[in-house]
Amino acid sequence: MKRRLFVFPVLLALGVALTACNPVATLNNTTNLSGLDVTRNLHYGPDARNVLDIYAPQQASGKPVVLFIHGGSWDSGSKDEYVFVGDSLARAGYVTAVMSYRLAPTHPYPDYIQDAAQALKWLQDNAAKYGGNGQRLYVVGHSAGAFNAAEVVDNARWLNEAGVNINTVHGLVGIAGPYDYDFRKFPSKNAFPAGGDPANIMPSRHIRPDAPPHLLLVAANDTTVDPDNGERMKAALQAAGVPYTYTVLPGLNHITIVAALSRKLTFLGGTRKAVLDFLATQEQKP
Incomplete structure (x- = not known):
């Protein structure tokens, strides 16, 4: 891992002319x-940052549920920066929860992993109220959030x-x-x-051998x-016998790969299609 896991310097990263001073706000505000049915600031735990927003198709019932976990080097970021993800996945038919979590250095590992587990527990128990099926959960994460997603799903300790x-x-x-990676060599060691x-x-x-399929x-x-x-x-999944799809997306960088989840920015690359194709394939299984 190199330098910080930046949250979203989209203005420079995308190379497009977003007019507002805050490009994240511009993307979300547009x-x-x-x-969609949008419900904000639902508490899945006791901390002020133990909140999530739910984006759901109108009159949804029994839809599969996606939990999205943001990046930010574990010391920054918020669910509020990813309205476009909630919109994108909900438009595709998924009840989508976008979560915040406790941040380092005040809350180092494993606090933010435990928050992800608590959010999944909350969704398991409460998704039906928002049109979701709490027995069909998926987890999507970007950057530090992808670390959180993999650790909470692949290490049975946290779910249990x-x-x-x-x-x-x-x-x-x-x-x-x-x-x-060896976090001891990077500023993220504080997480x-x-x-x-x-x-x-x-x-x-x-990685547990009974982990669900992965898309990397x-x-x-x-x-x-x-x-x-x-x-x-990928090598670790293969060694554990866990099904996976591994895709390198050309032309994308650390920021544009998640920006391309937006319905408006699919011209950047194939992130949204890859994610939706993977989810659809899993939904075809019992």
């Missing part, structure tokens, strides 16, 4: 949510501790994730316990998270 039935999680999508050993923390070391998306031009993270995670 995302039309009409025709939170009371989540591991069979309710049917798939995982990791977008440009740092699944296997992990002092003296922590990457060999005991990295998601690639915790890697940006060919990523200079923030070394693409070798994806290669090492």
Whole structure:
């Protein structure tokens, strides 16, 4: 992993003329949510950051549920920056929860992993109120959020501790994730316990053989998270016998790979299509 896991310097990264001072706000403010049921700031836990927003097709009933986990080097970021993700996945027929979580350095590993587990527990128990099927959960994460997604799904410890039935999680999508790196050599070391050993923390070391299918998306031009993270995670999944799809998306970098989840920015690359194709394939299974 190289430098910080930036949240969203979209103005420079996309190379498009967004007119407002805050390009994230511009993208989100121009995302039309009409025709969706949106419920904000639902508490899945006791902390002020233990909140999520739900985006659902109108009059949804029994729809599969996607939990999206944002990036930000574990010390920044918010659900509020990813309205476009909620819109994009809900338009495709998924009840979509976009979560915030406790941040480092005040809350290092595993606090943010436990938050992801608690959010899944909440969705398992409450998704039906918002048109979702709490027995058909998927987890999608970008950057640091992809680390969180892989660790919470692949390491049965966190699901078991939170009371989540591991069979309710049917798939995982990791977008440009740092699944296997030595955090001690980077500023992100502050997101992990002092003296922590990457060999005991990295998601690639915790893959259970009964984990659900994975989609690993890697940006060919990523200079923030070394693409070798994806290669090492792929090798670990293969060794554990876990089904996976590994896709390198050409022309994309660490930021544009998640920006391309927006319905308005699919011209950037194939992120949205790859994610929706993967989810649809899993939904065809019993």
